[in-house]
Amino acid sequence: xxxxxxxxxxxxxxxxxxxxxxxxxxxxxxxxxxxxxxxxxxxxxxxxxxxxxxxxxxxxxxxxxxxxxxxxxxxxxxxxxxxxxxxxxxxxxxxxxxxxxxxxxxxxxxxxxxxxxxxxxxxxxxxxxxxxxxxxxxxxxxxxxxxxxxxxxxxxxxxxxxxxxxxxxxxxxxxxxxxxxxxxxxxxxxxxxxxxxxxxxxxxxxxxxxxxxxxxxxxxxxxxxxxxxxxxxxxxxxxxxxxxxxxxxxxxxxxxxxxxxxxxxxxxxxxxxxxxxxxxxxxxxxxxxxxxxxxxxxxxxxxxxxxxxxxxxxxxxxxxxxxxxxxxxxxxxxxxxxxxxxxxxxxxxxxxxxxxxxxxxxxxxxxxxxxxxxxxxxxxxxxxxxxxxxxxxxxxxxxxxxxxxxxxxxxxxxxxxxxxxxxxxxxxxxxxxxxxxxxxxxxxxxxxx
Amino acid sequence: xxxxxxxxxxxxxxxxxxxxxxxxxxxxxxxxxxxxxxxxxxxxxxxxxxxxxxxxxxxxxxxxxxxxxxxxxxxxxxxxxxxxxxxxxxxxxxxxxxxxxxxxxxxxxxxxxxxxxxxxxxxxxxxxxxxxxxxxxxxxxxxxxxxxxxxxxxxxxxxxxxxxxxxxxxxxxxxxxxxxxxxxxxxxxxxxxxxxxxxxxxxxxxxxxxxxxxxxxxxxxxxxxxxxxxxxxxxxxxxxxxxxxxxxxxxxxxxxxxxxxxxxxxxxxxxxxxxxxxxxxxxxxxxxxxxxxxxxxxxxxxxxxxxxxxxxxxxxxxxxxxxxxxxxxxxxxxxxxxxxxxxxxxxxxxxxxxxxxxxxxxxxxxxxxxxxxxxxxxxxxxxxxxxxxxxxxxxxxxxxxxxxxxxxxxxxxxxxxxxxxxxxxxxxxxxxxxxxxxxxxxxxxxxxx
Numbered sequence: 001x002x003x004x005x006x007x008x009x010x011x012x013x014x015x016x017x018x019x020x021x022x023x024x025x026x027x028x029x030x031x032x033x034x035x036x037x038x039x040x041x042x043x044x045x046x047x048x049x050x051x052x053x054x055x056x057x058x059x060x061x062x063x064x065x066x067x068x069x070x071x072x073x074x075x076x077x078x079x080x081x082x083x084x085x086x087x088x089x090x091x092x093x094x095x096x097x098x099x100x101x102x103x104x105x106x107x108x109x110x111x112x113x114x115x116x117x118x119x120x121x122x123x124x125x126x127x128x129x130x131x132x133x134x135x136x137x138x139x140x141x142x143x144x145x146x147x148x149x150x151x152x153x154x155x156x157x158x159x160x161x162x163x164x165x166x167x168x169x170x171x172x173x174x175x176x177x178x179x180x181x182x183x184x185x186x187x188x189x190x191x192x193x194x195x196x197x198x199x200x201x202x203x204x205x206x207x208x209x210x211x212x213x214x215x216x217x218x219x220x221x222x223x224x225x226x227x228x229x230x231x232x233x234x235x236x237x238x239x240x241x242x243x244x245x246x247x248x249x250x251x252x253x254x255x256x257x258x259x260x261x262x263x264x265x266x267x268x269x270x271x272x273x274x275x276x277x278x279x280x281x282x283x284x285x286x287x288x289x290x291x292x293x294x295x296x297x298x299x300x301x302x303x304x305x306x307x308x309x310x311x312x313x314x315x316x317x318x319x320x321x322x323x324x325x326x327x328x329x330x331x332x333x334x335x336x337x338x339x340x341x342x343x344x345x346x347x348x349x350x351x352x353x354x355x356x357x358x359x360x361x362x363x364x365x366x367x368x369x370x371x372x373x374x375x376x377x378x379x380x381x382x383x384x385x386x387x388x389x390x391x392x393x394x395x396x397x398x399x400x401x402x403x404x405x406x407x408x409x410x411x412x413x414x415x416x417x418x419x420x421x422x423x424x425x426x427x428x429x430x431x432x433x434x435x436x437x438x439x440x441x442x443x444x445x446x447x448x449x
Numbered sequence: 450x451x452x453x454x455x456x457x458x459x460x461x462x463x464x465x466x467x468x469x470x471x472x473x474x475x476x477x478x479x480x481x482x483x484x485x486x487x488x489x490x491x492x493x494x495x496x497x498x499x500x501x502x503x504x505x506x507x508x509x510x511x512x513x514x515x516x517x518x519x520x521x522x523x524x525x526x527x528x529x530x531x532x533x534x535x536x537x538x539x540x541x542x543x544x545x546x547x548x549x550x551x552x553x554x555x556x557x558x559x560x561x562x563x564x565x566x567x568x569x570x571x572x573x574x575x576x577x578x579x580x581x582x583x584x585x586x587x588x589x590x591x592x593x594x595x596x597x598x599x600x601x602x603x604x605x606x607x608x609x610x611x612x613x614x615x616x617x618x619x620x621x622x623x624x625x626x627x628x629x630x631x632x633x634x635x636x637x638x639x640x641x642x643x644x645x646x647x648x649x650x651x652x653x654x655x656x657x658x659x660x661x662x663x664x665x666x667x668x669x670x671x672x673x674x675x676x677x678x679x680x681x682x683x684x685x686x687x688x689x690x691x692x693x694x695x696x697x698x699x700x701x702x703x704x705x706x707x708x709x710x711x712x713x714x715x716x717x718x719x720x721x722x723x724x725x726x727x728x729x730x731x732x733x734x735x736x737x738x739x740x741x742x743x744x745x746x747x748x749x750x751x752x753x754x755x756x757x758x759x760x761x762x763x764x765x766x767x768x769x770x771x772x773x774x775x776x777x778x779x780x781x782x783x784x785x786x787x788x789x790x791x792x793x794x795x796x797x798x799x800x801x802x803x804x805x806x807x808x809x810x811x812x813x814x815x816x817x818x819x820x821x822x823x824x825x826x827x828x829x830x831x832x833x834x835x836x837x838x839x840x841x842x843x844x845x846x847x848x849x850x851x852x853x854x855x856x857x858x859x860x861x862x863x864x865x866x867x868x869x870x871x872x873x874x875x876x877x878x879x880x881x882x883x884x885x886x887x888x889x890x891x892x893x894x895x896x897x898x
Binding site (some may be wrong): 005007008011012013014015016019020022023034035036037038039040041042043045046051054062065066067068069070071076080081082092093095096097100101102104105107112114116123126143144147150154244261264265275336338345346347348361364365368371374375376377378379380381396397414427436441 | 454455456457460461462463464465467469470471472483484485486487488490491492493494495497498500502511512513516517518519520529530531541542544545546549550553558561563575590592593599600603643656694695704710714722766794795796797803808810811814817820823824826828830831844845881887
């Protein structure tokens with residue numbers, strides 16, 4: 001095989017120790033999703049390109065098309081593309097299996113997705129997303145919009161992310177407010193306001209004016225976007241801007257309900273932030289973004305919202321609410337930039353020494369017995385001097401070495417190679433020290449600063 | 450969104466209940482790999498096409514090329530392809546990170562792979578493989594070839610696969626034997642003998658004759674391939690064929706060692722089967738195939754072998770031994786054909802009823818407390834009549850419903866909806882019945898026949 005190896009920009013890979021940290025994060029996300037009653041699905045990686053490219057503006061620019069190298073020029077098979085999110089395949093899965101699913105359907109999906117966009121900080125061409133959605137047939141109660149925020153708060157409270165806030169808005173507030181001040185193009189306006197983080201108030205003002213908004217409308221849009229409260233006082237602040245209509249009222253009531261519920265069950269996490277817009281067209285109610293306090297400029301690491309129609313089969317429409325954790329994005333920061341890692345590079349907790357090659361079978365029997373008790377165990381590769389075998393464990397961070405028959409009366413012994421302490425050990429009862437059974441996360445200081 | 454949904458041949462998806470069975474299998478494989486001290490890695494899904502297509506005969510016919518839809522015609526980026534196994538990316542990963550890995554390096558890798566070949570029973574275009582390999586720099590002790598067989602036996606003993614056998618051979622036996630009877634083209638002969646399962650002895654004989662072998666050589670090749678023993682008596686049977694040389698001796702000694710070790714630590718699982726050839730060129734020692742007893746015609750569900758050079762960086766060569774479990778292939782039979790499934794379609798063990806919408810917050814608090822104790826809990830979506838809420842649980846297979854304040858003195862109660870029994874329950878100590886905490890596997894009768 002050729003010795004030329006080529007890293008590919010935008011395709012992230014981890015060393016074994018970092019991979020253990022990634023697995024810890026993925027396992028935690030899955031555990032919390034399941035604790036909240038979400039069932040897993042896994043969809044194929046490809047969809048027909050025409051289905052992918054019908055979703056959202058400019059989506060086709062990012063699609064990776066997939067084609068058999070050996071396909072004939074007049075290939076009749078549909079052109080396939082790698083999915084760029086979990087939403088498009090989930091919508092298709094729901095339509096395909098609607099008769100076999102129980103609604104409301106709560107699903108989570110932790111998979112890779114691909115986008116051909118230019119790689120940059122926090123943006124990859126291949127990345128993992130962890131999505132939860134609750135969808136129902138025809139109607140979806142509003143309390144799910146508060147519930148999803150609690151699910152995310154539960155996930156993030158168990159991850160080594162430091163302080164974070166979930167910023168919440170409701171599309172109906174923008175919609176009611178914009179139409180109330182005479183703006184008809186709500187989506188177009190939202191898309192421009194969504195750029196506040198990138199281009200600032202001046203930039204957004206210029207774009208809005210260029211799009212035909214009046215100076216007064218621009219001032220009002222920016223005034224609305226400036227409102228950010230940790231309690232429900234945002235309601236009064238919006239009222240003070242002097243706009244009033246039913247859609248705006250409905251939005252304010254819903255957002256207040258989400259913020260109040262969040263405060264009751266996950267105090268200090270949620271912020272009503274009226275500049276949160278989300279670029280995507282399909283959101284119709286609550287929208288969420290999640291920021292890490294120490295680096296808000298990194299952008300949202302978990303976003304989503306309420307939509308009235310994920311899919312429709314002609315008879316039924318499926319409204320839902322969903323949130324997506326940008327796992328690769330989050331780990332690009334935590335592992336890639338900040339050095340989050342694991343306490344060792346192997347799952348192994350115990351190395352069983354081999355006294356001589358003739359007694360290897362005995363060491364294998366010890367390892368088998370330990371594994372049957374759930375202890376991650378390795379047999380030494382060589383019957384080398386014990387110092388060498390201890391070094392083998394030390395290099396990999398394996399905390400314990402088991403020496404068959406090393407005791408004065410021929411009983412087995414275990415050495416904790418960090419303390420050097422060596423004690424008699426019984427195969428049916430011995431266990432590694434608390435915390436050594438599996439590798440633990442090593443969180444760099446700055447995350448908890 | 451369009452209502453047209455298109456299943457794509459060769460791309461398998463499961464319903465939620467089947468997916469839980471799949472997760473159970475994947476979790477078991479991972480658990481056993483980690484118990485045996487393998488560290489996880491995850492490689493990107495794509496490699497440069499020229500790296501992929503340099504591997505093995507006809508490999509390029511199966512490659513899916515990947516290209517940005519928006520890429521310019523004169524795109525300078527290398528053409529990428531989806532990997533078709535874990536071996537090619539693993540070899541590249543080892544070369545790329547050789548300075549940062551600790552050798553011998555034990556890794557496992559459970560990922561999707563893609564092949565554009567014609568979909569058929571047990572063969573998919575998108576599929577999951579679970580690989581374990583042990584590689585070292587320059588030299589690799591022979592005992593790893595026995596060890597890997599024990600790892601696979603440990604995995605399969607914990608999976609609902611029914612009876613299975615691991616068929617083992619050693620390439621050196623074929624090599625020594627073939628050259629001993631005057632056949633120079635060892636690889637070509639192996640490739641033909643590898644077709645025994647598909648075309649039978651007559652077919653193989655014809656192909657060998659057509660390839661220039663003599664009738665006597667053909668008879669000897671078939672006589673060797675007929676040898677199959679559960680103990681090490683294969684050694685005598687080979688000797689009886691009257692061929693003798695050092696390479697053959699070495700192969701016999703190694704195979705005897707693997708079979709003897711297997712019998713000692715995993716009795717009844719391994720078979721010395723001298724017709725196992727494996728089509729791939731790079732195997733140089735032990736080769737493995739795993740057959741399900743009740744359907745050997747389904748082919749191997751777990752295969753691999755010893756190779757002397759996974760990769761080379763010019764200074765060092767990396768020999769290794771590895772086995773790959775065809776997870777999708779296995780599940781296509783277990784789930785797809787035989788109906789292996791899970792005891793319910795959701796992870797949820799408890800539904801907390803809602804007495805009225807005003808008290809929803811109280812039900813959410815109960816759910817939060819149960820989740821903190823690791824109990825998968827859902828809050829009822831509607832404050833409907835209790836009969837309706839019980840029906841909601843029943844439809845999903847949720848075994849328990851929690852009724853806040855339902856007891857005579859206002860204490861909480863839990864109903865087991867299968868038995869109908871309803872008892873007082875304390876939030877700090879109640880747990881679901883043994884076996885109900887998470888969904889369990891439901892194995893169809895015939896698997897254990």
